Amino acid sequence: MLRFEDVTLRYDDGPVLAGFDLAVAPGELVVLLGPSGCGKTSLLRLACGLAAPSSGRVVNGFGRTAVVFQEPRLLPWWPALDNVAFALAAQGVTRATARHRARALLDRFGFTDADTRKRPAALSGGMQSRVAIARALVVRPDLVLMDEPFAALDVGLRRDLQDLVRAAVTETGLAALFVTHDVTEAVRLADRLVVLSARPARIVHDERNQPRDEPAAMFRAAAALLDRPVVRAALLAPAAG
Amino acid sequence: MPMVVARGAWGLLGLAGLGLAWQLGHDALGPFVLPSPAETVERLWALIVTGQAGPALAVTGVNAIGGFLVGALLGAALGVTAGLLTPLGATLRPVLTVMLGVPPIAWVVLALLWFGPRGLAPAFTVSITVLPIVFSAAFQGILARDQKLSEMARVVGASPLLSFRMLLLPQLLDPLLPALATALAFSWKVGVMAEVLGGGTGIGGMIATERAHLDLAGTMAWILLVVALLLVCDGLLLAPMRRFLRTRRPAPAAG
Numbered sequence: 001m002l003r004f005e006d007v008t009l010r011y012d013d014g015p016v017l018a019g020f021d022l023a024v025a026p027g028e029l030v031v032l033l034g035p036s037g038c039g040k041t042s043l044l045r046l047a048c049g050l051a052a053p054s055s056g057r058v059v060n061g062f063g064r065t066a067v068v069f070q071e072p073r074l075l076p077w078w079p080a081l082d083n084v085a086f087a088l089a090a091q092g093v094t095r096a097t098a099r100h101r102a103r104a105l106l107d108r109f110g111f112t113d114a115d116t117r118k119r120p121a122a123l124s125g126g127m128q129s130r131v132a133i134a135r136a137l138v139v140r141p142d143l144v145l146m147d148e149p150f151a152a153l154d155v156g157l158r159r160d161l162q163d164l165v166r167a168a169v170t171e172t173g174l175a176a177l178f179v180t181h182d183v184t185e186a187v188r189l190a191d192r193l194v195v196l197s198a199r200p201a202r203i204v205h206d207e208r209n210q211p212r213d214e215p216a217a218m219f220r221a222a223a224a225l226l227d228r229p230v231v232r233a234a235l236l237a238p239a240a241g
Numbered sequence: 242m243p244m245v246v247a248r249g250a251w252g253l254l255g256l257a258g259l260g261l262a263w264q265l266g267h268d269a270l271g272p273f274v275l276p277s278p279a280e281t282v283e284r285l286w287a288l289i290v291t292g293q294a295g296p297a298l299a300v301t302g303v304n305a306i307g308g309f310l311v312g313a314l315l316g317a318a319l320g321v322t323a324g325l326l327t328p329l330g331a332t333l334r335p336v337l338t339v340m341l342g343v344p345p346i347a348w349v350v351l352a353l354l355w356f357g358p359r360g361l362a363p364a365f366t367v368s369i370t371v372l373p374i375v376f377s378a379a380f381q382g383i384l385a386r387d388q389k390l391s392e393m394a395r396v397v398g399a400s401p402l403l404s405f406r407m408l409l410l411p412q413l414l415d416p417l418l419p420a421l422a423t424a425l426a427f428s429w430k431v432g433v434m435a436e437v438l439g440g441g442t443g444i445g446g447m448i449a450t451e452r453a454h455l456d457l458a459g460t461m462a463w464i465l466l467v468v469a470l471l472l473v474c475d476g477l478l479l480a481p482m483r484r485f486l487r488t489r490r491p492a493p494a495a496g
Contacts, residue, residue: 077411090399
């Protein structure tokens with residue numbers, strides 16, 4: 001269980017979060033949907049310990065937490081394989097085992113042997129994102145935090161990668177906190193949809209969701225969500241900064 | 242490949258031009274001001290076959306390379322530590338800037354006073370010249386490191402040692418290798434300079450002796466030896482390093 005308990009986070013230019021409460025249960029994919037700059041990224045940073053709350057508590061009871069950042073954040077000097085194996089090496093896994101497990105996962109992600117030996121600059125944007133996701137999943141996390149990981153990709157690629165993430169959650173029962181500002185992405189992926197207001201972020205809407213793949217159903221669900229006045233007010237308000 | 246050959250050919254042309262200018266200078270000024278290239282090379286050959294060059298070369302080599310290694314290791318270690326620990330960085334930076342500003346010739350004079358004319362003075366001067374050059378490269382390299390990658394390493398739980406090997410070291414190489422190259426070239430020059438002023442048995446000492454005898458051809462022969470040493474050093478160490486740095490440049494991203 002990941003719990004935000006009455007969390008306040010203040011930066012120099014004002015509060016990002018004020019009295020924020022949220023719990024993520026094992027096995028559920030929670031999508032945080034909110035306007036740009038509302039504090040979604042800050043929530044993930046709090047969850048993985050890169051930031052500390054100004055007041056309140058963040059309790060992360062999950063054994064192993066992995067993060068997929070907005071950018072792939074790959075080590076440019078090392079091939080794809082070593083980038084994935086890096087996360088395992090960090091956990092104390094021996095080099096041979098780490099590389100073996102990394103290769104197996106990259107293989108499932110559609111990498112040829114030659115691809116795994118390429119450095120990030122020689123990979124396309126979509127491939128780089130796959131490496132970043134593989135680096136997160138290879139440690140078999142209990143919770144994965146994802147910060148708009150596909151924002152920079154085109155629609156087709158994004159669908160592929162969403163499927164990859166959805167499959168990982170369904171197959172392994174890991175929990176995920178997925179941040180996006182794309183409503184269709186949210187209804188396509190989420191077990192639970194949480195809509196945040198503009199800064200300071202508070203929850204304006206929280207509902208169970210059935211992940212949908214069929215485009216018409218997906219857009220209908222997105223439209224239904226946007227039909228709610230609170231959601232519309234939060235998501236369609238002019239961006240703050 | 243043709244480009245490489247062409248570049249080599251132009252380089253040879255440049256050196257030939259220099260030789261020609263030397264010869265013309267000799268013709269115009271006479272052997273007492275500028276000995277001819279042929280005479281100088283002859284003297285150099287004589288130094289080599291009579292076994293004078295070898296021992297002098299060894300002494301200068303130990304001074305230059307030993308001093309370089311000590312200065313570079315200390316500079317890199319201090320630079321990395323200062324880059325990682327902000328208060329230490331803030332403390333050391335002005336000190337090293339001052340050190341960087343002291344001309345090598347001043348260090349030579351101080352070293353001669355501290356260590357006497359023989360022994361440690363040349364190696365010390367080399368170390369103290371190399372240290373701040375390598376320090377600032379390592380320090381800047383650490384300061385300019387990609388914080389987003391450091392965050393990633395923190396989140397995956399990488400140990401400081403693993404982070405250093407996989408993240409920091411590769412980021413350091415780009416500023417550090419050129420600084421090391423500069424420092425190594427400096428080492429020979431500064432080492433020889435210290436030897437000239439301190440006498441002794443290295444190449445610099447030999448130059449001082451020839452100068453005392455007003456033997457211009459001998460002086461030029463020793464200078465030629467130093468230059469040859471620098472060129473060998475460049476060819477064996479720096480050229481491969483430059484090629485290595487080029488291969489590290491990421492290829493342009495696809496898609």
